[in-house]
Amino acid sequence: MAAAKKAFQIRLPPLPSIKDVIKLYKLRALRELSQNFLMEPRLIDKIVNAAGNIENHVVCEVGPGPGGITRSIIQRGPRKVILIEKDRRFTPSLELIADACKNKVDVDIITGDILKTNIAQYIPEDAKTDWLDSPPPINLIGNLPFSVSTILIIRWLEMISKQEGPWAFGRTRMTLTFQKEVAERMAARILHDQRCRLSVMCQNWCNVNYKFDISGAAFLPKPDVDVGVVTLTPLKHPIIKLPFKLVEKVVRQIFSMRQKYSIRGAQTLFPEDVREEMALRMYKMAEIDPVTRPFQIANMEFARICHAYNEIIKKYPEFEHYDYRAQKVGKKVVVQEV
Ligand code: SAM
Numbered sequence: 001m002a003a004a005k006k007a008f009q010i011r012l013p014p015l016p017s018i019k020d021v022i023k024l025y026k027l028r029a030l031r032e033l034s035q036n037f038l039m040e041p042r043l044i045d046k047i048v049n050a051a052g053n054i055e056n057h058v059v060c061e062v063g064p065g066p067g068g069i070t071r072s073i074i075q076r077g078p079r080k081v082i083l084i085e086k087d088r089r090f091t092p093s094l095e096l097i098a099d100a101c102k103n104k105v106d107v108d109i110i111t112g113d114i115l116k117t118n119i120a121q122y123i124p125e126d127a128k129t130d131w132l133d134s135p136p137p138i139n140l141i142g143n144l145p146f147s148v149s150t151i152l153i154i155r156w157l158e159m160i161s162k163q164e165g166p167w168a169f170g171r172t173r174m175t176l177t178f179q180k181e182v183a184e185r186m187a188a189r190i191l192h193d194q195r196c197r198l199s200v201m202c203q204n205w206c207n208v209n210y211k212f213d214i215s216g217a218a219f220l221p222k223p224d225v226d227v228g229v230v231t232l233t234p235l236k237h238p239i240i241k242l243p244f245k246l247v248e249k250v251v252r253q254i255f256s257m258r259q260k261y262s263i264r265g266a267q268t269l270f271p272e273d274v275r276e277e278m279a280l281r282m283y284k285m286a287e288i289d290p291v292t293r294p295f296q297i298a299n300m301e302f303a304r305i306c307h308a309y310n311e312i313i314k315k316y317p318e319f320e321h322y323d324y325r326a327q328k329v330g331k332k333v334v335v336q337e338v
Pocket of ligand 1: 034035036037039069084113144320
């Protein structure tokens with residue numbers, strides 16, 4: 001039997017433990033930046049292992065904080081590590097790590113907000129692969145701040161749909177943490193009680209894999225909730241091959257009345273006077289039973305509904321920009337003024 005290939009390891013010179021780094025640099029966790037530090041090396045390694053083999057890869061870590069995950073990434077021999085951290089108090093501890101591996105791994109420390117950072121500018125052009133090939137040697141990894149994780153994943157899904165940013169380099173994979181409930185929603189299949197807009201959106205553009213849970217007790221300070229680790233690999237072809245904004249609108253409105261028949265939510269895609277007629281027409285074109293509930297609709301069926309909606313707005317362009325939520329807010333304002 002062939003011996004199993006030993007994982008490549010970069011040895012870092014002795015560094016103070018993460019606990020000591022936090023003490024040394026007086027890094028009191030800030031609640032407003034969702035700072036919960038993962039202290040246990042075994043769990044840190046488990047997250048990085050979930051990303052698969054990253055030897056010679058370009059790895060972008062979101063929110064490295066004091067650098068526990070960063071150290072584990074570097075030990076696996078990546079070619080380049082891009083660290084994006086909003087809180088500049090962590091710069092000295094990250095520089096300590098960069099210094100410890102200089103001449104072995106190229107480390108970029110970027111002080112900035114992940115929601116405003118163009119990651120692509122730090123990725124070498126030669127890491128690019130064709131979209132239909134295997135994923136490129138690029139990974140996004142992060143124990144994400146809860147405050148930005150959902151906004152970030154929605155934004156990244158839109159970039160995936162347009163093959164922009166890190167996805168201009170191919171089907172770049174992600175290994176990320178979320179609040180357990182959010183992670184469950186992302187992975188929830190048809191009929192699952194957590195199935196929601198996020199499930200349909202994530203699974204339309206990615207293969208979503210719920211890897212494992214981490215108890216809140218493993219973090220310092222301990223958050224109120226447990227954490228789920230999820231990997232996402234962009235699909236070669238989305239299930240619903242339509243623009244992101246259109247899909248998002250249709251799916252959002254259908255899930256807006258989660259416990260009711262799905263056609264009730266679908267009606268809110270259209271102005272009040274034509275609502276019932278248009279929604280029924282859309283469901284007929286899509287061959288969906290109007291009494292189906294949102295969590296009972298598979299992505300292939302959402303595809304038929306979205307295509308039917310697309311046909312309707314081509315025929316009646318005045319419906320395209322109809323926004324039920326804006327109407328509701330508008331109505332509320334009028335009521336308040338009276
Ligand atoms: N990676 C560290 C660990 O696992 O122990 C820290 C994780 S902590 C949950 C989230 C990190 O993201 C913090 O270091 C925080 O400062 C950083 N952060 C918060 N908001 C950010 C943003 N918008 N952009 C970049 N980093 C952010």
